[in-house]
Amino acid sequence: LIVVGTAVYIGAYAQQFLFAITFNNVREIQPLPAGLxxxxxxxxxxxxxxxxxxxxxxxxxxxxxxxxxxxxxxxLTAGAVKE
Structure with a gap:
């Protein structure tokens, strides 16, 4: 459960870039990747x-x-090792 939560968090954090560049024109509320x-x-x-x-x-x-x-x-290792 923690692995899925971590993967979702990192994916959502990275996905903001394309959305912000495309649809957000207000500079003050841009997320950090778009600001970079x-x-x-x-x-x-x-x-x-x-x-x-x-x-x-x-x-x-x-x-x-x-x-x-x-x-x-x-x-990650529990899913890769067969018991």
Whole structure:
């Protein structure tokens, strides 16, 4: 159950990008992946701001992963091993 919940959480977090780029025109309420896309320009990229924003965005996912890592590994290996 925890493995499914973790997979759904990560999938929903990543799926926001395409929806936000396509349908959301208000800059103040964009999710983080769409906001990161704003730092990439046609001619140049502001790498320092992009990396700071990426670190801010990946921190919650890494914290959740670190706390649920043993359940994730146990769930994945339990489904792969035949008893």
């Amino acid at each position: 896309f704003e730092f990439v320009g046609y001619q140049d990229t502001t790498w320092n701001e992009l990396m700071a924003a990426a670190l801010t965005g990946i921190t919650p996912v890494m914290i959740v992963f670190l706390f649920l890592q043993k359940f994730l590994v146990a769930g």
